[in-house]
Amino acid sequence: MLGKPMSNTDQPLPTRRQFLKSTGALAATGALAGVTLPHVHAAENNTVEIALIGCGGRGTGAAGQALSTSKGPVTLSAMVDVFEDRLNNSYDTLKKKFNDRVDVPKDKQFIGFDGYKHAMDSMKKGDVAIFTTPLAFRWVHFQYAIQKGLHVFMEKPVTADGPTSRRMLELSDQASAKNLKVGVGLMSRHARHLQELHKRVQDGEIGDVLLMRGYRMHGPVASAFSKRWPGKPSELLWQISRFHSFLWASGGCYSDFYIHHIDHLCWMKNGWPVKAQGLGGRHYRNAPDGEPWIDQNFDSYAVEYTFEDGTKFYMNGRCNTGAAPMYYSHVHGTKGMAIAAKTGDYSGPSSTHTGQRPTRENTLWQSKVPPAENDPYQNEWNDLMEAIRNDKPYNEAPFGVQASVVTSMGRMAAHTGQEITYDDMLNHPHELAPGIDKWTMDSPPPVVADANGKYPVPMPGMKNDREY
Ligand SMILES: NC(=O)c1ccc[n+]([C@@H]2O[C@H](COP(=O)([O-])OP(=O)(O)OC[C@H]3O[C@@H](n4cnc5c(N)ncnc54)[C@H](O)[C@@H]3O)[C@@H](O)[C@H]2O)c1
Numbered sequence: 001m002l003g004k005p006m007s008n009t010d011q012p013l014p015t016r017r018q019f020l021k022s023t024g025a026l027a028a029t030g031a032l033a034g035v036t037l038p039h040v041h042a043a044e045n046n047t048v049e050i051a052l053i054g055c056g057g058r059g060t061g062a063a064g065q066a067l068s069t070s071k072g073p074v075t076l077s078a079m080v081d082v083f084e085d086r087l088n089n090s091y092d093t094l095k096k097k098f099n100d101r102v103d104v105p106k107d108k109q110f111i112g113f114d115g116y117k118h119a120m121d122s123m124k125k126g127d128v129a130i131f132t133t134p135l136a137f138r139w140v141h142f143q144y145a146i147q148k149g150l151h152v153f154m155e156k157p158v159t160a161d162g163p164t165s166r167r168m169l170e171l172s173d174q175a176s177a178k179n180l181k182v183g184v185g186l187m188s189r190h191a192r193h194l195q196e197l198h199k200r201v202q203d204g205e206i207g208d209v210l211l212m213r214g215y216r217m218h219g220p221v222a223s224a225f226s227k228r229w230p231g232k233p234s235e236l237l238w239q240i241s242r243f244h245s246f247l248w249a250s251g252g253c254y255s256d257f258y259i260h261h262i263d264h265l266c267w268m269k270n271g272w273p274v275k276a277q278g279l280g281g282r283h284y285r286n287a288p289d290g291e292p293w294i295d296q297n298f299d300s301y302a303v304e305y306t307f308e309d310g311t312k313f314y315m316n317g318r319c320n321t322g323a324a325p326m327y328y329s330h331v332h333g334t335k336g337m338a339i340a341a342k343t344g345d346y347s348g349p350s351s352t353h354t355g356q357r358p359t360r361e362n363t364l365w366q367s368k369v370p371p372a373e374n375d376p377y378q379n380e381w382n383d384l385m386e387a388i389r390n391d392k393p394y395n396e397a398p399f400g401v402q403a404s405v406v407t408s409m410g411r412m413a414a415h416t417g418q419e420i421t422y423d424d425m426l427n428h429p430h431e432l433a434p435g436i437d438k439w440t441m442d443s444p445p446p447v448v449a450d451a452n453g454k455y456p457v458p459m460p461g462m463k464n465d466r467e468y
Helices: 016-022 025-029 040-046 057-067 084-101 115-121 135-148 162-177 192-202 235-241 252-269 376-389 397-416 422-426
Strands: 048-053 074-081 109-111 128-131 151-154 182-184 209-218 275-281 300-306 312-319 326-333 337-339 351-353 363-366
Touching (some): 048 057, 048 376, 057 084, 057 376, 074 084, 084 109, 109 115, 115 128, 128 135, 135 162, 151 376, 162 397, 182 397, 192 337, 252 300, 252 326, 252 397, 300 397
Parallel strands (some): 048 128, 074 109, 209 312
Antiparallel strands (some): 209 326, 326 337, 337 351
């Protein structure tokens, strides 16, 4: 449900001949004068191969965007999943659309927790690995990609706890030291309207930022609400397939759903909040058919973040059928206000206003983005490939981790009923999926159901130093 369908702005890649021509290589070889074409491997050396690890909705979308960049030839050459049918569906979708550029024979299709190793072993230095599994596996995959000298695109969030956040920051330094390029799927940063708004806010168009508000309130979506484990597949694989229900896998709906607003609003402020306090609860414990919900999420959250200078940021989230839907983000300053995401996680137009209530009359600026750049999911890949092709410094992991820590700190504040600082969250010892790098298909899940099929839930005020 949350997967981004492939964009209809996807650009077809140039043919090899067009590519050689556009890069000047064709003329330089004298091919136009009838001189022999360069060896095929000359063009092949230009081809960036990608490995897709996590072949679900977003992974299929991200691979499609990677294959649609106009920066030079790209081929999908390895795929990994823990479910064969997910891999097959993704392969069929991509093959249908991209044909020869999907070159993943059976011996490059890997099923299982160690599939990432086989896939990355089959790549050459300078190729790209895509991580679109649930977040719990990010550090494991990132560590191996760095070892293999691969560039990376990884989806958000990238961590849900302190130990893996610290680990990811260390890995990020290692990636930079090896000059690897790292993209993180916080696509707001590549939305042209939000980039321009960011500049305008920094230039003081709405004065000093005093307050920000993010709302993601809608009905239950994705796998945030779950009924009892049906007994197959294994409890571990079932939890993975319903990852929004489990804090170890995804950080739950708070981390997975709210990180976009949290990230782009903090970006507007050019900083990260130092602490959070919050509340939330689970009003409905049963599905409409009377079956209990057994997941670990609250169905509503209200978190107040505070920045060093006292600026407040309120993040409100709700998954309730029938309650008023609100899904947007606003920034308030001393001279006016701005609409960041007009709807959804990032969608424009963004605008700035002279008052604190946006009207047509008090509008200072409204964004206009050319259609070719209106898809931030494509932009983020164009930007990453541009950095790879032209060897520009490019590492989004630091802000990817910081946004994940800030998100986790709000979630933990609501789940424990305590004030949580950024440092508390980053240095917290609770690792939600310890030993994940050694998992096999037979491993037990990191949380197990009680006799009623329910998993441990947060109990603010009763469990104060851990979320469960
Ligand atoms: N940036 C965005 O707007 C956006 C949108 C959707 C999803 N996402 C992110 O992308 C990630 C995936 O989300 P999705 O909606 O595609 O979920 P999904 O369930 O559709 O896909 C995840 C895939 O990973 C596979 N998988 C799980 N563990 C694996 C492992 N260890 N090795 C190999 N494969 C494994 C699953 O079987 C599944 O096919 C999440 O982190 C999510 O937050 C980001």
